[in-house]
Amino acid sequence: MGQLLAILGGEPVITENIFKPWPTITEADKKAVCDVLDAAGEERLWGGSGPSTTKLQDAWSERIGRKHTLLTNSGTAALHTAVAAAGIEPGDEVITSAFTFVASATCILHHNAIPVFADVDLDTFDIAPASIEAQITDRTRALIPVHIHGLPADMDPINEIARRHNLVVIEDACQAHGATYHGRPAGALGDMACFSLNGIKHLIAPEGGLFCCDDEEQFARARLLQSFGEFSDPNLPREYNARSLGWMYRSTEINAALAYSQLQRLDEYNAQRQRNAAYLHERLSELPGVVPTPMSEGVTSAYWLFAYRVPLSEAPLDDVPQVVWRETVAKALNAEGVPTRQWQTRVTPAQSLFQTHNAYGRGCPWDCPHGRRISYDLEQYPNAQRVVEQYLVLWHPETVYWNLIGPPNGLEQMSALADGFDKVCSNLAALIPLAREAAENNE
Ligand SMILES: Cc1ncc(COP(=O)(O)O)c(C=O)c1O
Numbered sequence: 001m002g003q004l005l006a007i008l009g010g011e012p013v014i015t016e017n018i019f020k021p022w023p024t025i026t027e028a029d030k031k032a033v034c035d036v037l038d039a040a041g042e043e044r045l046w047g048g049s050g051p052s053t054t055k056l057q058d059a060w061s062e063r064i065g066r067k068h069t070l071l072t073n074s075g076t077a078a079l080h081t082a083v084a085a086a087g088i089e090p091g092d093e094v095i096t097s098a099f100t101f102v103a104s105a106t107c108i109l110h111h112n113a114i115p116v117f118a119d120v121d122l123d124t125f126d127i128a129p130a131s132i133e134a135q136i137t138d139r140t141r142a143l144i145p146v147h148i149h150g151l152p153a154d155m156d157p158i159n160e161i162a163r164r165h166n167l168v169v170i171e172d173a174c175q176a177h178g179a180t181y182h183g184r185p186a187g188a189l190g191d192m193a194c195f196s197l198n199g200i201k202h203l204i205a206p207e208g209g210l211f212c213c214d215d216e217e218q219f220a221r222a223r224l225l226q227s228f229g230e231f232s233d234p235n236l237p238r239e240y241n242a243r244s245l246g247w248m249y250r251s252t253e254i255n256a257a258l259a260y261s262q263l264q265r266l267d268e269y270n271a272q273r274q275r276n277a278a279y280l281h282e283r284l285s286e287l288p289g290v291v292p293t294p295m296s297e298g299v300t301s302a303y304w305l306f307a308y309r310v311p312l313s314e315a316p317l318d319d320v321p322q323v324v325w326r327e328t329v330a331k332a333l334n335a336e337g338v339p340t341r342q343w344q345t346r347v348t349p350a351q352s353l354f355q356t357h358n359a360y361g362r363g364c365p366w367d368c369p370h371g372r373r374i375s376y377d378l379e380q381y382p383n384a385q386r387v388v389e390q391y392l393v394l395w396h397p398e399t400v401y402w403n404l405i406g407p408p409n410g411l412e413q414m415s416a417l418a419d420g421f422d423k424v425c426s427n428l429a430a431l432i433p434l435a436r437e438a439a440e441n442n443e
Pocket of ligand 1: 074075076077100103104146172174175195196197198208209
């Protein structure tokens with residue numbers, strides 16, 4: 001394609017909004033929620049042990065092959081629950097990914113433990129097993145690998161490291177409902193797993209989380225933490241005795257009913273994501289200047305987001321910083337009607353919380369008697385830094401049409417997106433003066 005790029009005044013490839021918003025709410029979803037409301041008075045809508053909650057928990061356990069699932073009121077709550085269930089104590093160290101959503105790390109702080117970050121693989125953006133090994137100390141108690149953008153982390157070597165060092169493995173599968181790793185589902189790849197049911201995820205409540213495990217002791221600890229530290233048995237009178245420190249992480253029957261109804265369509269939705277991603281992957285892999293996250297052998301991504309890199313090595317310009325090139329490409333794609341931007345804009349340990357060691361105040365938990373003031377020097381995460389410098393995702397910059405790779409968007413939308421990429425990537429040379437100008441202006 002030799003046409004004038006839209007950013008230079010040409011006609012955009014996509015001239016109207018063809019993208020459809022997520023989530024899809026069906027009549028069945030509405031009925032499921034209304035049925036719960038209609039049952040008020042006969043069933044308790046709260047409390048964490050109603051029929052919709054139980055049905056959802058049982059269905060999820062069966063689906064991923066776990067003994068236990070607990071519905072919580074967020075993915076973050078599920079992660080904190082897992083940290084507590086792992087028996088983590090103040091000052092213990094837990095390793096997670098340097099490129100993730102902040103909750104993968106704050107769940108560790110929530111239990112007064114110390115988050116330690118491991119670097120990632122440049123291609124997959126997932127935590128790198130070798131970097132985990134390098135961060136292990138005699139204080140390390142657990143690992144929280146994150147299946148970033150829905151692509152499972154390399155769990156076999158991670159579990160092997162955990163076995164050798166006697167560490168608990170908690171999967172952060174908040175973005176990975178339906179992903180698989182060598183035939184096994186995300187959620188059944190470590191000792192415990194957590195999913196988010198937030199409205200932009202594959203399965204919506206539209207806020208909520210799922211904590212999953214097999215071990216009875218871990219499950220008992222999780223249940224205490226989830227509900228005030230009290231032991232609860234719906235068949236016995238309430239004790240009103242906090243046996244340990246608890247939170248209030250229960251959800252409601254309304255959220256459970258919506259998630260259960262949506263669960264009936266999860267496979268269909270995920271299949272559409274797979275089709276969309278496979279199509280885009282094929283088209284983009286042929287283009288210069290853009291490197292889509294690879295489709296690994298034996299591993300199925302749940303494609304929460306479609307991510308790709310625009311490395312400058314594909315268009316070497318000594319006088320243009322990588323981030324300026326990335327933004328120039330993003331602007332050119334946006335001008336063609338391809339909605340793209342970044343999700344995380346910095347590596348996780350670069351966030352002020354970690355750089356200033358300011359969580360609870362007074363430097364705790366790092367400076368508390370059991371803690372240790374570890375360094376979050378960003379030099380430790382070179383690949384994560386390169387990812388942040390180079391990556392973009394398909395995501396509308398301004399509107400709620402967040403999840404372009406997922407349904408209800410289909411091949412019609414993917415084909416238009418690929419045409420937009422085709423045009424920009426076939427005219428990369430035309431972007432060089434724009435990138436140089438932006439670099440000179442420090443944009
Ligand atoms: C990787 C990851 N972990 C944890 C969470 C937290 O989930 P929630 O928003 O349901 O608390 C998210 C949410 O985006 C996430 O992406």
